[in-house]
Amino acid sequence: MNLSLGPLTYCWSKQATFEYYEAVASTDIDTVYLGEVICSRRRELKYKDYLELANLLTNQGKKVILSTLTLIESASELIELKRIVTNGEFAIEANDMAAVNFATEAAIPFVAGPNLNLYNRASLDIMHKKGMTRFIMPYELSKFWLQQVLAGNPTAFETEVLGYGYIPLAHSARCFTAKHHQKPKLDCQIICQQYPKGILTQTQESQPLLRLNGIQTQSAAKINLINQMSAMSAMGVSYFRISPSGLEDIALIEHISNAQMAEQSNLSLEGNIKDCNGYWHAEPGMNLNLNTIT
Amino acid sequence: MELLCPAGNLASLKAAFNAGADAVYLGLKDDTNARSFAGLNFSAAQIKQASQLAKQQNRKLFLTLNTFAKPGHENRWQQAIDLAAELNLDAVICADISLLDYASRTYPGLALHLSVQASATNVAALSFYKQQFNIERAVLPRVLSVKQVKDLAKISPVDLEVFAFGSLCIMAEGRCQLSSYVTGQSPNTGGSCSPANHVRWQDVGTDKLTRLNEVLIDKSSQDEQLGYPVVCKGRYQTNDEMTPEYMLESPTSLNTISLIPELAQAGIRSLKIEGRQRSPAYVTQVTQVWRQAIDSYRQSPETFENTLKRQPQWHSALNKVSEGQVTTLGAYERQWQ
Known part of the structure; x- marks a missing residue:
């Protein structure tokens, strides 16, 4: 099974983003997704910067896929989307049917992102006919769902599963980071840049629950399916996705790249925020199922 | 502009028709729709009854099929489409592309409305669904401002329906996993x-x-x-x-009654009232107010703003049945975003 690095969901400075991907380039990771998937108001990195990063990573032997915006509301966002889809060099991850539309029009193959709501085999087969080469399993689905969907014909298209990192849970018109700072979205001053891992949100009993990242809401806990990698591989999953959270990812990538070490990996059970793995085991996503630790 | 009202049972359906709904949407008593609550919704026989009532009164009836077919159980969703075709219902409201595909191939005459759960918020996404499945209408997620709704209406390849009143979902519908993160179940x-x-x-x-x-x-x-x-x-x-x-939103409901003129001028085809889980009394109350408001706008568009001011009881009636007794324009208003 290959490792992939999902798109960066946070708004980091251009410098921090370049430093991160320069470090990524030195790892053994197979595939890197690049692009702004959350908010078109974030302009730290522009299209040409992403292409520069893409070339930097490609030169180091990585496969690069350009990710596209998840919530598309305006004509200008569609123009930018079309530019990315028709870039002519790199594959794309479609995170909205608008991207699928542009890709099919131009007969360009695409990776179906986690928010296209492909919840059964028939839907995946329709997308496959339209040019889908791979799909990212919707986050809330389980290994049982995947087994059933891949049964009989696991190789028609590739499957990727989010295996490590904070889980994107929702997208809104409202920017929760700006709201927290009593700013309207139109004058947000890109306040989300102050939160490189989002705003940790806890219940009134100090239970970490969510992470507010601009218009996106994420899980407070990281999903951790490292100890499920051989099971995934046996089911026909071809990519294990890590969602970027910081330079600490680099050590993690190297650790998981060493398959034997990965098998011995333990879940993080200590500290304030425990990992979670509920979705994979068909439980509430926030759950940590300890019975499956091998 | 159509007034589309919810019904969780036959009593609510009758209440909606009596209070002046042009159309009603309802769901089956199972997990094929996103209001799968105990004691709510319709058996196949009750839908047949509902459809007869609708035809007698010359109103429209839409079947809500807005969840995604579960692997191994697809036939439950397909049978719901078969039922809608057999009863000659006016439309099926659907988000799952495999079901849209099934319906458009099997019953080309059956109108398809793209459910809000499909999260189609832009012309390229709407065009995709139109080209692939010949959808007739789309329900817009509650994430667009009025300006964005108007811009989209100018170029949309399909009729548009918007949420007018009811519980406020603040996320792009169909792409929210907050419920399943905590409970294991999502819409x-x-x-x-x-x-x-x-x-x-x-x-x-x-x-x-x-x-x-x-x-x-x-x-x-x-x-x-x-x-x-x-x-x-x-x-x-x-x-x-x-x-x-x-941190995200307070308990509040959506109320867009003040937007009727703008939505009408934009050519919005249908105004949707949320609340299949609510009582027949709610349906009556809300439908009555919205019927009066839409009619008074139709009769005299220029004076609607004044009419609205002279009818504080519309607001108080709607507030009374609203969550937290507070209403908002939600994302329609830029400031809210």
Whole structure:
């Protein structure tokens, strides 16, 4: 099974983003997704910067896929989307049917992102006919769902599963980071840049629950399916996705790249925020199922 | 502009028609729709009855099929489409591309409305669904401003329906996993957001604690107005701010009655009232007010603004049935975003 690095969901400075991907380039990771998937108001990195990063990573032997915006509301966002889809060099991850539309029009193959709501085999087969080469399993689905969907014909298209990192849970018109700072979205001053891992949100009993990242809401806990990698591989999953959270990812990538070490990996059970793995085991996503630790 | 009202049972359906609904949407008594609550919704026989009533009164009836077909159980969703075709219902409201595909190939004459759960918010996405499945109409997610709705209406390849009143979902519908993160069930999979069997209220001293699968969503005083507990309407803390805050949204409902002129001028085909889970009394109350408001706009568009001012009882009637007795324009208003 290959490792992939999902798109960066946070708004980091251009410098921090370049430093991160320069470090990524030195790892053994197979595939890197690049692009702004959350908010078109974030302009730290522009299209040409992403292409520069893409070339930097490609030169180091990585496969690069350009990710596209998840919530598309305006004509200008569609123009930018079309530019990315028709870039002519790199594959794309479609995170909205608008991207699928542009890709099919131009007969360009695409990776179906986690928010296209492909919840059964028939839907995946329709997308496959339209040019889908791979799909990212919707986050809330389980290994049982995947087994059933891949049964009989696991190789028609590739499957990727989010295996490590904070889980994107929702997208809104409202920017929760700006709201927290009593700013309207139109004058947000890109306040989300102050939160490189989002705003940790806890219940009134100090239970970490969510992470507010601009218009996106994420899980407070990281999903951790490292100890499920051989099971995934046996089911026909071809990519294990890590969602970027910081330079600490680099050590993690190297650790998981060493398959034997990965098998011995333990879940993080200590500290304030425990990992979670509920979705994979068909439980509430926030759950940590300890019975499956091998 | 069509007034489209919810019905969770035959009593609500009759209430909606009596109060002046042009059309009603309803769902089957199973997980094929996102209001899969015990005691709610229609058997196949009841839908047949509903369809006869609608035809007698020359109203429209739409079948809501807005969850995603579960692997191994696809036939349950397909049979619902078969039923809609057999009863000659006016449309099926659907988000799953495999079902849109099935319906458009099997019953080309059956009108398809793209459910809000498909999260289609732009002309390229709408065009995709139009080209692939020949959808006739799309329900817009509650994430667009009025300006964006108007811009989209100018170029949309299909008719548009918008949410006019009811519970306010603040996320792009169909792409929200907050409920399943906490309870294991989401509208997409289990057929409900924040399922009731995971909700627990607890009295501790003078506080009322609201829990969802044991997670503390809110702590309030006994006399505070409470909404239905959902993750996005809870009060939480951050590391730098210990005073609990509605970090996402407070318990409030959507009310767009003041937008009727703009929505009408934009050519919006249908105004949707949320609330299949609500009582027949709610349906009557809300339908009556909206019927009067739409009619008075039709009769005299220029004076509608004044009419609205002279009818404070419309607002008070709607507020009374609103969550937290508070209403908002939500994302339609830029400031809210």
